[in-house]
Amino acid sequence: MTHRELAELAYSMLDRSYSPYSKFPVGAALLCADGRVFTGCNVENAAYGSTICAERTALVKAVSEGVREFVTLAVVGRGEDFCWPCGACRQMLREFAPNLEVVVGNGKKELTVIPLPELLPHSFGPESLT
Ligand code: THU
Secondary structure (H helix, E strand, O other), X not given: OOHXXXXXXXXXXXXXXXXXOOXXXXXXXXXXXXXXXXXXXXXXXXXXXXXXXXXXXXXXXXXXXXXXXXXXXXEEEOOOOOOXXXXXXXXXXXXXXXXXXXXXXOOOOOEEEEEHHHHOOOOXXXXXXX
């Protein structure tokens, strides 16, 4: 699957976003090592802090289905800037895929690719607990 194809799956999730408070829809698509793709969108809540981001929606969908090996994540929004993953999402992704390839997109459907270690250097992970 190409980066563009994965990003298009993420863009298709923007319409599923539940974001009445921020009015900032985010879509995600997570490519697994076995070729499956799990998608996600942000789901907000009247208690704002209970909101879950698009990337974490996709991740928990995958892990709860027994999938733990990931290759590429696409995360996109409709804004001018690229839709960079928030810190909490970077940390959650790092747990399972320290070398994940991350494709980010903006509202013009421009894409850029960055490895997760560049987004979260000197990160804390499972092996840090030994
Ligand atoms: N959001 C995501 O879905 N992913 C991110 O990595 C950044 C932020 C969502 C959360 C909230 O619903 C909206 O974007 C504005 O912060």
